[in-house]
Amino acid sequence: MTAAPTHPRTDAAFWDRLADKYSRQPVANPEAFERKIAITRAQMAADAVVLDIGCGTGSLALRLAPSAAHVHGLDVSSEMIRIAQGKARDQHVDNVTFHVGAFDDGFTAIADGSLDGVCAYSLLHLVDDRPAALARMHRLLKPGGFFVSSTVCLGESWAPLGPLLTVMRWLGKAPRVTVLSKATLDREVRDAGFVDVEAPDVGAGPTIAFMVAHKRA
Numbered sequence: 001m002t003a004a005p006t007h008p009r010t011d012a013a014f015w016d017r018l019a020d021k022y023s024r025q026p027v028a029n030p031e032a033f034e035r036k037i038a039i040t041r042a043q044m045a046a047d048a049v050v051l052d053i054g055c056g057t058g059s060l061a062l063r064l065a066p067s068a069a070h071v072h073g074l075d076v077s078s079e080m081i082r083i084a085q086g087k088a089r090d091q092h093v094d095n096v097t098f099h100v101g102a103f104d105d106g107f108t109a110i111a112d113g114s115l116d117g118v119c120a121y122s123l124l125h126l127v128d129d130r131p132a133a134l135a136r137m138h139r140l141l142k143p144g145g146f147f148v149s150s151t152v153c154l155g156e157s158w159a160p161l162g163p164l165l166t167v168m169r170w171l172g173k174a175p176r177v178t179v180l181s182k183a184t185l186d187r188e189v190r191d192a193g194f195v196d197v198e199a200p201d202v203g204a205g206p207t208i209a210f211m212v213a214h215k216r217a
C-alpha cells in the first residue's frame with residue numbers, strides 16, 4: 001500500500017466513517033453489477049494492468065483480478081482500503097495493490113501511458129473537477145486502452161436537490177455530490193479525448209450512466 005496525503009475536499013473522513021457499513025451492505029443491483037463486470041472483463045487481455053479509481057472496499061478490483069496481470073485499486077479513504085486489503089488476504093488474491101490517495105490530488109504512483117484500463121465505478125459524480133479527472137484518466141492509458149465508468153446521473157430535474165446536498169455535506173451526512181446529466185457526462189468523456197464511447201444497457205436504472213470508451217489506438 002502507498003500512502004498519500006488526503007485533502008478535506010475529497011470527503012475522506014466521510015468515507016472512512018461509512019467504510020464498515022459499506023462493506024457489509026449487499027450490492028444494490030447484483031444483476032447489473034454482474035453485467036458491468038462481464039463487460040469490463042471483456043475489455044481485458046490476460047496481461048492487462050488496470051486501475052480501479054474510488055475502489056472502495058475492493059469489490060470490483062478483486063473480481064477483475066483473476067482476468068488481469070495486475071489490478072491497482074485507489075481510494076481516498078484509508079478505512080475502505082484497510083477493508084479491501086483484508087478481503088484480498090482472505091481471498092488469497094496477490095495481484096492487486098491498494099493505494100490510499102485522492103485521484104485528483106497528486107496521485108503519482110502510476111505513470112502516464114502505462115495502463116490497459118481505467119475503471120471508475122460510482123466515482124465521477126463525487127470528484128471536484130470532472131474534466132480534469134477524465135483528462136488524467138485518459139493520460140494514464142496506453143493507446144487503445146479502455147475506460148469503464150458507472151456514474152450516478154440524477155439529471156437536471158434533480159438540480160433543486162443541490163442546496164440540500166450542500167447542507168447535508170456541511171453536517172457530515174453526505175459527500176460532495178454533483179447533480180449531472182448523462183448528456184453532460186457523455187460530452188465531458190468525449191472532450192477528454194475518449195473515442196468509441198458507448199453506453200451499454202446493463203439494467204442499472206435510469207439514473208446510472210454506464211459507459212465504455214477507449215483512448216485512440
Ligand SMILES: C[S@@+](CC[C@H](N)C(=O)[O-])C[C@H]1O[C@@H](n2cnc3c(N)ncnc32)[C@H](O)[C@@H]1O
Pocket residue numbers: 010012015053054055056057059060074075076077080101102103104120121122123126127
Ligand atoms: C460510492 S463509493 C464507490 C465504491 C466502489 N467503486 C463501488 O462501486 O462500490 C465512492 C468511493 O470513492 C472514493 N472517492 C471519492 N472521491 C475520491 C477521490 N477523489 N479519489 C479517490 N477516491 C475517491 C470514496 O472514498 C469511496 O470509497
